[in-house]
Amino acid sequence: MIELLRGDPEFERAVVEGSFNALLPAERPEIVVRPRSETEAVAAVRAVAAAGQRIAVRSGGHSWVAASVRDGGVLIDLGALDGIGLDTERMTATVGPGVRGARLSAALEEAGLAFPVGHCGDPGVGGFLLGGGLGVNWGHWRPACFSIERMRVVTADGELRTASPTENPDLFWLARGSGPGFPGVVTEFELALRPLPPCIRVETLSYPLDRLGEVTRWLTDASQDLPTNVELSLVTAGSPDPAHPFVVGVAATVFAGSVAEADAALAPLHGAPAAHRGRPADPLAHTAPADVAFSALHEAVDATYPRGARYLADTFWTDLDLHDATAPLAALLERAPSKRSYVLAGMPANGAGAGLVTPGEAAYGMHDRTLLIVYTIWEDAADDAANRAWLDEVADALLPTATGHFLSEADLRHRPDRVPGSFAPADRARVEHLRGHYDPDHLFHGFPALVL
Ligand SMILES: Cc1cc2nc3c(=O)[nH]c(=O)nc-3n(C[C@H](O)[C@H](O)[C@H](O)COP(=O)(O)OP(=O)(O)OC[C@H]3O[C@@H](n4cnc5c(N)ncnc54)[C@H](O)[C@@H]3O)c2cc1C
Structure with missing residues (x-):
């Protein structure tokens, strides 16, 4: 796993990686880690928890408020988890959170398939899907989070869980919309696809x-x-x-x-x-x-x-x-x-x-x-x-x-x-209850803090 500490010549660039906004907060983590696999992502969460530090998560780094740039603790950058696997028979895709919308569209198009990818090509699917995902043709295909079939999540207790309508349904409910407040690290999404409109x-x-x-x-x-x-x-x-x-x-x-x-x-x-x-x-x-x-x-x-x-x-x-x-x-x-x-x-x-x-x-x-x-x-x-x-x-x-x-x-x-x-x-209390349930010790930074 790649680790960069404050003071490392690459550190500043790693903190702002992916952000296109020059108006960045002054906050800085102590360490940036870049897992290259799901196993390394699990290890990173466990190590940070054991060290009593806090975690910020990034996939594409495209959030304009730089939700992943936080004070102290460890920034886990999942940009390297960018695999795309297509199952054309089942019409599903298995994608890493670091996959950019533009790359996903190109891969799907080549296979004659489609998905409500973001209108912008740059965001990572991680942040896009967790925030709801207002993608192309969303008035017909609905927001993209409703096409997630299953995801793999490292929760604050360091366990790797599957979240789907039948496994950990509360976690699945929370992941589809809580965006930067989601208390976990999503390492993979399984998406239901559509035929490419001719x-x-x-x-x-x-x-x-x-x-x-x-x-x-x-x-x-x-x-x-x-x-x-x-x-x-x-x-x-x-x-x-x-x-x-x-x-x-x-x-x-x-x-x-x-x-x-x-x-x-x-x-x-x-x-x-x-x-x-x-x-x-x-x-x-x-x-x-x-x-x-x-x-x-x-x-x-x-x-x-x-x-x-x-x-x-x-x-x-x-x-x-x-x-x-x-x-x-x-x-x-x-x-x-x-x-x-x-x-x-x-x-x-x-x-x-x-x-x-x-x-x-x-x-x-x-x-x-x-x-x-x-x-x-x-x-x-x-x-x-x-x-x-x-x-x-x-x-x-x-x-x-x-x-x-x-x-x-x-x-x-x-x-x-x-x-x-x-x-x-009607959902606000449930969002807060589940965030507390899955992360009772506030391991994850959660929603970006107020910076005046
Ligand atoms: C120019 C522009 C155009 C946009 N267009 C659209 C659009 O068409 N439709 C739309 O719906 N949105 C759009 N957005 C919003 C965009 O989807 C969000 O900013 C999204 O968070 C970007 O995803 P990311 O992975 O690149 O972001 P990041 O900055 O990496 O992530 C944002 C936050 O999401 C959480 N997060 C990200 N990945 C994970 C993960 N794997 N596990 C756990 N938590 C994670 C973290 O809290 C992180 O801080 C746009 C934003 C901009 C700035």
Whole structure:
């Protein structure tokens, strides 16, 4: 097992490995260990427990709040556990937590298979799945954690356990949604796969930001007729065009069996049926539906997250429709200190998102009609305060109508209320009870601490 101590020339790089965010906490562990096998991961947990130290866990290191960078103790970096095994007959995959979404998509595509991999190619499946996993086609395939069949977990007592619907079901329940609060080390996931959709197409449009209301009204209306295999996303962001410094972009991705099925699925976005107000005229840009490979879906998304920039983000679920949910934003977006900052809005299952998750099914139970994800992205440390203030202002505007948060991208370090707010109210006590049950001595650091 590779071990690096504070003071080692490689130590600092090992601590921030995987993070693309230059705005990192000052906390540092004493030791970073990199197990190369499950056996070494078990040994690491036992050794840290015996030494009375605490553990932080990392798979891909992509958490923007750097949840794995904690003060003292040992950081267990599982990046080397990155095996992918496919069973094409059973349609399952056995994957290590360090596997990146992009690599998984490519392996699945080659085998004619699919999975709700993350929209971004960089996150490790470890953190992605534990946080719920809002992957591609999630309105149809559901959040990815519901496609986990089984996992192997080293718990705080140093035992290697299987968690599944029939073995340690409480641990399985907790692992599907407790994200950075999960008290264990997952060494392997078994995932249920789908056949690769033969036809994946993407259509995009953009409009000036001052037409946000018109666009969201159209999408809210049209989405009522869109099948769940059409994934709509709306992004408001800065643009290099001086005539339109801020724009609203729309992307509709369809996962279909054929071109004819894809065309029929997208039809509600094209025509102007009497019941709808129709698509707003004169977009700034429009690309007609075009084929995209499953393994390339993440590329456009990755391009919006430059490595080495400074990031703050937050998330808001609401039971409002897209139009009403985004209404408070227009004026705020134009005042964003960085034109790279943006708001991403989605309506899983095209408005039926609240029903995608059965209450009590897993710790991932905070789900609603519309999800807004705000990212502030800038370069210069001198602009930190202005960007922090802007995100706070956006949060203040969205909080009155928010029903909860999405744990994996919420502002956990600055807003401690985001942790309970990321679980369904009925599940909060169970999450805390099970975390205490599996880790009574707080061996694992758990949810990121507040750092002011
Ligand atoms: C730019 C960007 C885009 C994103 N896009 C999406 C998206 O499309 N859908 C989505 O659902 N999420 C998305 N996320 C959120 C992302 O899924 C989470 O940040 C996730 O935690 C990243 O996984 P990781 O393994 O790389 O993270 P890490 O930083 O390695 O892990 C985060 C935390 O999860 C826990 N953890 C990780 N692995 C293990 C393990 N094996 N055992 C026990 N605990 C573990 C640890 O507490 C760790 O500190 C995005 C995040 C960013 C920054």
